[in-house]
Amino acid sequence: MRITLFGAAGEVTGSAYLVTTPRARVLVDFGMFQGGRDDDERNVVPRDLRPRDLDAVVITHAHIDHTGRLPLLPKSGYRGPIYGTPASLETAELLLHDTARLQAGDVLRANRRRERAGLHLLEPPYTEQDVAETIKHFKALPYDEPMPIAPGVAVQMVEAGHVLGSASIKMIIADDDREKSVVFSGDIGPVGAPILRDPGQITGADLVFMESTYGDRDHRPIAATETEFAAVIKAAVARRGKILVPSFAVGRTQAILYYLAELFREGVVRPFPIYLDSPLAIKATAIYRHHPELADEELDEEHERRRLRQDLATLVLCETSDESRALNDIRGPCVIIAGSGMCNGGRILHHLRHNLWKRETAVLIVGYQGAGTLGRALVDGVNPVTIFGDPISVRASIHTINGLSAHAGQSGLMSWLAPLAATGPRIVLTHGEERGRAPLARLIEERHSIKCELPTYGETIAV
Numbered sequence: 001m002r003i004t005l006f007g008a009a010g011e012v013t014g015s016a017y018l019v020t021t022p023r024a025r026v027l028v029d030f031g032m033f034q035g036g037r038d039d040d041e042r043n044v045v046p047r048d049l050r051p052r053d054l055d056a057v058v059i060t061h062a063h064i065d066h067t068g069r070l071p072l073l074p075k076s077g078y079r080g081p082i083y084g085t086p087a088s089l090e091t092a093e094l095l096l097h098d099t100a101r102l103q104a105g106d107v108l109r110a111n112r113r114r115e116r117a118g119l120h121l122l123e124p125p126y127t128e129q130d131v132a133e134t135i136k137h138f139k140a141l142p143y144d145e146p147m148p149i150a151p152g153v154a155v156q157m158v159e160a161g162h163v164l165g166s167a168s169i170k171m172i173i174a175d176d177d178r179e180k181s182v183v184f185s186g187d188i189g190p191v192g193a194p195i196l197r198d199p200g201q202i203t204g205a206d207l208v209f210m211e212s213t214y215g216d217r218d219h220r221p222i223a224a225t226e227t228e229f230a231a232v233i234k235a236a237v238a239r240r241g242k243i244l245v246p247s248f249a250v251g252r253t254q255a256i257l258y259y260l261a262e263l264f265r266e267g268v269v270r271p272f273p274i275y276l277d278s279p280l281a282i283k284a285t286a287i288y289r290h291h292p293e294l295a296d297e298e299l300d301e302e303h304e305r306r307r308l309r310q311d312l313a314t315l316v317l318c319e320t321s322d323e324s325r326a327l328n329d330i331r332g333p334c335v336i337i338a339g340s341g342m343c344n345g346g347r348i349l350h351h352l353r354h355n356l357w358k359r360e361t362a363v364l365i366v367g368y369q370g371a372g373t374l375g376r377a378l379v380d381g382v383n384p385v386t387i388f389g390d391p392i393s394v395r396a397s398i399h400t401i402n403g404l405s406a407h408a409g410q411s412g413l414m415s416w417l418a419p420l421a422a423t424g425p426r427i428v429l430t431h432g433e434e435r436g437r438a439p440l441a442r443l444i445e446e447r448h449s450i451k452c453e454l455p456t457y458g459e460t461i462a463v
């Protein structure tokens, strides 16, 4: 058996693993690279992938860095199923359509310039038709039950606690009369966060591919995170500023709403308007409502969910771009939640351009900011930053609250690994920059005497 990495090897985006057994070829995740200069050249189907010869594709969760290249597969001759949990597939459909629309817009703008310059015109990597074609291949898998997906290959989806529908995948491969099992962690969520269930326990693997996004640090505990969040909100409210929250449509948006509802209910701050400026996040939030079975205890009762809606009476949904633009003229205090999560596109860019240079503004960073993104520049204290080609001075206060992240910190990763490490598997660290995975590798070696492998793009792990 061989497993080749076509992304997320020494970086956080582009997750893709090709599993080749004597009887089958299976692809786990096919994500998009985001934030790098050479993304366009890398967001393709690698030659060695040979989509026509794949037996199955399975996704860990809906985020674009795990699914964004899927629409390239049917275009390149793939005819088989694309498996995922029901909530993942529903969400992926939304996110892929949105990505296709963004790409179409980008290409349209670029082509206007190129046409004037006499350059040849570009085409988007895929269109909404390609996405519609891709959706036809979607096939739902239940949690927890091992299901056959290709000759000699079964998978078990285990709750990963990262985003609605997220799973770690335990793949069981029958080889002659022996069985081997490989675990793909996907993105691992924190324990004890609101809304979602905690990550499940997995044991008994021969090989583990594990994410290492925050392998170098721990988040503050949830209680301290709530206090930190309340302090940032209170200070911004006192300045009557806008609080801008760049957020992925799925996952963090819902968690932020939950925490704000709590602040209002407990009287920490008087309710102020919350603008959810993302048609995508509005739709994604509806998917959360369709899946009460995936909610953790705090939200598993209908009256709890009703109370949450009452606490969020000041929530305003902004669907159209006119509604979004109207936010330029309103005054704080208010919260504006908009995508993209790493500020490398989307409506948040307009809000940053209009407000970063004002002292009363607060920017609340709640997700991982990949190298090369505007979000990372803000976290690193770059000033001024460039938005739509213009230099924008940063006078706003920038707050990073990692404890609100959808990713486990170092201790969370170690607890997830503990039951697996007990039987001494090979461990491959992926989905993390060097600064995340190198310290995690040292810690795993110290604690479990296992030397982790740290592959780069295109490398193959042979079993």
Ligand SMILES: [Zn+2]
Pocket: 061, 063, 162, 163, 187
């Ligand atoms: Zn994710």
Ligand SMILES: [Zn+2]
Pocket: 012, 063, 065, 066, 187, 431
């Ligand atoms: Zn990811």
